[in-house]
Amino acid sequence: MTKEEAKDILSSKKVIGTPKRVALLRVLSTHKKPVSVSELLKKVQKDIELDLVTMYRNLTLLSNVGIVKELHLQKGVSLYEYNKGDHHHHFICRGCGYIEDIHDCLSLDITEKALKNTKKFSSVSDHSFELFGICNVCSK
Amino acid sequence: MTKEEAKDILSSKKVIGTPKRVALLRVLSTHKKPVSVSELLKKVQKDIELDLVTMYRNLTLLSNVGIVKELHLQKGVSLYEYNKGDHHHHFICRGCGYIEDIHDCLSLDITEKALKNTKKFSSVSDHSFELFGICNVCSK
DNA sequence: CTGACTGCAAAGCGTTTGCAAGTGG
DNA sequence: CCACTTGCAAACGCTTTGCAGTCAG
Numbered sequence: 001m002t003k004e005e006a007k008d009i010l011s012s013k014k015v016i017g018t019p020k021r022v023a024l025l026r027v028l029s030t031h032k033k034p035v036s037v038s039e040l041l042k043k044v045q046k047d048i049e050l051d052l053v054t055m056y057r058n059l060t061l062l063s064n065v066g067i068v069k070e071l072h073l074q075k076g077v078s079l080y081e082y083n084k085g086d087h088h089h090h091f092i093c094r095g096c097g098y099i100e101d102i103h104d105c106l107s108l109d110i111t112e113k114a115l116k117n118t119k120k121f122s123s124v125s126d127h128s129f130e131l132f133g134i135c136n137v138c139s140k
Numbered sequence: 141m142t143k144e145e146a147k148d149i150l151s152s153k154k155v156i157g158t159p160k161r162v163a164l165l166r167v168l169s170t171h172k173k174p175v176s177v178s179e180l181l182k183k184v185q186k187d188i189e190l191d192l193v194t195m196y197r198n199l200t201l202l203s204n205v206g207i208v209k210e211l212h213l214q215k216g217v218s219l220y221e222y223n224k225g226d227h228h229h230h231f232i233c234r235g236c237g238y239i240e241d242i243h244d245c246l247s248l249d250i251t252e253k254a255l256k257n258t259k260k261f262s263s264v265s266d267h268s269f270e271l272f273g274i275c276n277v278c279s280k
Numbered sequence: 281c282t283g284a285c286t287g288c289a290a291a292g293c294g295t296t297t298g299c300a301a302g303t304g305g
Numbered sequence: 306c307c308a309c310t311t312g313c314a315a316a317c318g319c320t321t322t323g324c325a326g327t328c329a330g
Contacts, residue, residue: 016304018310037294051312056295058310072212076294076320091254091261100258106250114231114242114271121231121240124273131254133264156329158285177319191287196320198285216295216319 001029013065021058023048025067025082033099034071034079034090073130089129095138102131141169153205161198163188165207165222173239174211174219174230213270229269235278242271 006025007017015021027043028035035043037055044050059080062068071079073092089102111124146165147157155161167183168175175183177195184190199220202208211219213232231240251264 016309018303020311049312053296053313054311060296070215072215075210075212075218076216078215078294089250091258091264093261094265098260100260102250102254102257104250104253104257106246110229110242110244110246110269111271113244117242117244118231118240120238120275120277121233121273122276122279124271125234127269127271129250129267129269131251131264131267133261135260136262137260139262156284160286189287193288193321194286200321218319 001026009067013067015061015065015067019048020044020050020054021062023050024055024058025062028068028080028082031082032101034069034073034081036077036079040080071128089131091131091133093135093138094132095134098135098137102129105129141166149207153207155201155205155207159188160184160190160194161202163190164195164198165202168208168220168222169224171222172241174209174213174221176217176219180220211268229271231271231273233275233278234272235274238275238277242269245269 003022003026006022006029009025010017010021023044024040027040027047037052037059040059041050041052041055044055059068059070063070063080067083068080069083071081071090073079073090074097086103087105089105091100091102092098111127115121115124143162143166146162146169149165150157150161163184164180167180167187177192177199180199181190181192181195184195199208199210203210203220207223208220209223211221211230213219213230214237226243227245229242229245231242232238251267255261255264
């Protein structure tokens with residue numbers, strides 16, 4: 001993703017395309033897997049000076065407008081991924097944390113059923129689905 | 141769940157049934173929804189003196205042997221629920237955090253497909269599925 | 281005596297907040 | 306001039322660790 005593309009994406013959500021945000025978004029967009037905050041900081045800092053606090057604020061901002069997604073797969077760890085708009089789920093290794101995307105989604109049926117069965121909800125905004133296992137490297 | 145039943149469950153997993161663990165497990169078993177650590181502490185303390193640290197240690201222990209399940213639905217918050225063995229998922233309100241169980245599960249197909257498509261995993265140990273929405277109370 | 285459980289204090293880690301300085305329209 | 310962004314320091318909340326005291330076999 002070029003700097004121009006990043007700026008366009010940001011401004012399409014009415015977010016000012018500051019250099020730090022552009023750098024952040026570009027790093028996020030090159031990552032196929034969800035990234036931790038500390039990893040993200042290192043990578044962005046190769047490009048531009050950036051404070052951890054600013055990163056957090058911008059991640060929250062981008063998350064609020066839907067440009068990035070936040071994942072909470074384990075205690076005390078937040079992962080972020082660029083929201084390309086392609087709906088997908090994750091296959092996660094309990095050993096090393098390796099993550100692979102799953103591009104199938106069969107949640108429609110269960111979502112409909114759940115809406116029929118509940119009296120407390122009228123709609124579903126989104127959902128998460130994660131598979132956990134031990135990857136072939138860890139199980140050796 | 142009686143104290144005796146709690147003790148039996150614990151000893152079946154080779155965990156010593158101390159009074160604190162029995163009290164903790166009993167509170168957990170009466171809860172239909174996942175509970176936060178602070179809530180849990182309050183409820184158990186109505187029964188017996190219990191330090192927060194001991195709670196954490198025992199929750200980790202019970203989680204490791206599979207008696208309780210740990211959920212990470214939002215940043216920095218761990219929820220715990222008694223693992224009755226009845227596989228289920230959750231419908232969560234983004235507004236107030238209200239949680240309802242979903243007892244349908246249609247994940248078999250997608251699990252099989254995912255295993256076929258990956259080269260990095262050979263098996264799935266478990267999975268999570270959560271629906272998010274705004275409950276009828278919050279959407280008023 | 282030995283190993284396990286517990287409480288207390290302190291540390292650790294990820295995240296957020298307050299404030300002052302800097303930037304751009 | 307004003308609203309927005311940023312960095313720094315400090316605060317905050319949740320969780321873990323170290324250590325000493327206690328208890329059961």
